[in-house]
Amino acid sequence: MKNNITESSKCNAEDFPSVDGLRMTRQRSEVYSVLMSYRDHPTAGEVFERAKENMPTISLATVYNCLEALVQHGAVRQVNFERESSRYCPNLTEHGHFHDEESGKIIDVPLKKGAKLSDLLDLPEGAEIDNLEITLRGKISNN
Amino acid sequence: MKNNITESSKCNAEDFPSVDGLRMTRQRSEVYSVLMSYRDHPTAGEVFERAKENMPTISLATVYNCLEALVQHGAVRQVNFERESSRYCPNLTEHGHFHDEESGKIIDVPLKKGAKLSDLLDLPEGAEIDNLEITLRGKISNN
DNA sequence: TCAATAATTAGAATTATTCTAAAAATAGCT
DNA sequence: AGCTATTTTTAGAATAATTCTAATTATTGA
Structure with a gap:
């Protein structure tokens, strides 16, 4: 394999x-x-x-x-x-990416259903979002 | 000037x-x-x-x-x-960036006070975020 | 003041990506 | 099927951002 x-x-x-x-x-x-x-x-x-x-x-x-x-x-x-x-990413659902600094692995991070971007961000007046990229870097503390 | x-x-x-x-x-x-x-x-x-x-x-x-x-x-x-x-960006507050496709301008997008990332994203178990990058691309419809 | 360390510099090297121009494949006729 | 126009593939050259190298200069601290 x-x-x-x-x-x-x-x-x-x-x-x-x-x-x-x-x-x-x-x-x-x-x-x-x-x-x-x-x-x-x-x-x-x-x-x-x-x-x-x-x-x-x-x-x-x-x-x-x-x-x-x-x-x-x-x-x-x-x-x-x-x-x-x-x-390049075949996952077409709305999601961000978590980049694990230790393993180097990239993990898809789904957007919560119903969550709105405008709840997190103060978007500029009249902004029309065509594309959103959310990238997280960090560690996984697996106890 | x-x-x-x-x-x-x-x-x-x-x-x-x-x-x-x-x-x-x-x-x-x-x-x-x-x-x-x-x-x-x-x-x-x-x-x-x-x-x-x-x-x-x-x-x-x-x-x-x-x-x-x-x-x-x-x-x-x-x-x-x-x-x-x-x-390179001198703004050290937590914020994302909106990239206006028409003007090419980059606009800082503040994170809403008190808003939590975990409200928007299903973060992986035990994820510790060291760095967050939020990038938006789109247009400003200024009526 | 002097030695050790760190920062600056010009230019070469690297690397991911795009471009170029020619060859191959394909599609849409008739 | 045969022909032409269009699109795609290909190898290799070109580009552009960034990093590296090695020599010089600046700074620190004894």
């Missing part, structure tokens, strides 16, 4: 034939399937490494292109942690 | 003689004063340009060094918007 993904959770490019208005090429399918299979937060480089296992001829530029296309079509989210390279 | 800062709001490096445990060199003072004077969110390159007006011999590497020192001593905050170059 490679990359600590179980066989049962593994899936293939053919499992994702389409994303709304995006033409599904073999490469886009492969990139999308990599993200949907592993369900973590890989960088473009990591996606490239994983994609090459199934599709050894794919290029890094294509991975960047595919990721951009997927992001623009809302199939995947791009998240940034400080100055590190962008990571 | 340059850089839309009024004379009265302008200040000099000598106005900031010390930051807690940080040795205040001329360059660090200058960089700090640039941030405190303009109170916006300049990139390292922009800080460099502004600092050169008073101190033409300062180098970009030094600006990076000074900014890093100031950030590490909690005198200034480093904020990141997507993949853009880091910006």
Whole structure:
């Protein structure tokens, strides 16, 4: 079992034939399937490494292109942690990210149902939010 | 009047003689004063340009060094918007940032007093938050 | 004053990402 | 099916922000 993904959770490019208005090429399918299979937060480089296992001829530029296309079509989210390279996230529900300083792990942090951003923040007059990024860094004290 | 800062709001490096445990060199003072004077969110390159007006011999590497020192001593905050170059923020109160897509302006968004993060987010068990970054992107509909 | 330490500097190196231009694939006709 | 236009992929070059290096300068404290 490679990359600590179980066989049962593994899936293939053919499992994702389409994303709304995006033409599904073999490469886009492969990139999308990599993200949907592993369900973590890989960088473009990591996606490239994983994609090459199934599709050894794919290029890094294509991975960047595919990721951009997927992001623009809302199939995947791009998240940034400080100055590190962008990571890609298949979780489309509203959520933030907790970055564990000890393990390095990135954990999705769901927004509470019904909670409103305006309860936490004094938003500027007339602000229309298109995009929200919440990033937390810290430790998990597991007693 | 340059850089839309009024004379009265302008200040000099000598106005900031010390930051807690940080040795205040001329360059660090200058960089700090640039941030405190303009109170916006300049990139390292922009800080460099502004600092050169008073101190033409300062180098970009030094600006990076000074900014890093100031950030590490909690005198200034480093904020990141997507993949853009880091910006530096002199506002030490807890706040997020709203990035206006039309004007490009960055607006500080204060956290509401008494509001708790845990009201908005389902934080992981035992999570200890060292750092919180909230970034909003959108438009201001000014009727 | 002098030695030890720390900061500054210019320029080289690094790294993630984007760009370029050519080749390959695909779609939409007829 | 064949042809043309459009899109995508590709390798490698280019870019840009940041960090590193090694030499110089400044500062501290004995």
